[in-house]
Amino acid sequence: MSDMQVIEYDGHRIPVGKLFRDNRNSNIRTLRVVGPADTDRILLMVIRREYEGQVTEPMRATVMTAERLLSRDFVAVDTTSEQGR
Numbered sequence: 225m226s227d228m229q230v231i232e233y234d235g236h237r238i239p240v241g242k243l244f245r246d247n248r249n250s251n252i253r254t255l256r257v258v259g260p261a262d263t264d265r266i267l268l269m270v271i272r273r274e275y276e277g278q279v280t281e282p283m284r285a286t287v288m289t290a291e292r293l294l295s296r297d298f299v300a301v302d303t304t305s306e307q308g309r
Contacts (some may be wrong), residue, residue: 228242232257233264236294238290240257241257242257244257244299244300245299246298247299251273251274252273252274253273254270254271254273255269255271255286255293256271259278264289264290266287266288267283267287268288270282277290
């Protein structure tokens with residue numbers, strides 16, 4: 225049995241802890257889903273940022289709509305390939 229929190233939006237299920245990244249070639253952020261911010265917005269933590277070759281781990285909060293997070297502007301990060309390292 226799992227107590228994992230899931231955010232539901234427009235037929236999509238977004239588990240808390242899921243990672244997303246910007247779908248672009250510069251200023252790429254990796255975002256972790258923290259939870260719902262309000263009715264249609266999601267609280268995210270910026271856990272990694274790559275800008276002009278510099279990588280930082282800002283660990284700062286940001287909020288965006290579920291619609292934007294699920295748009296082509298972001299891609300889900302597959303963490304299964306990183307497990308077991």
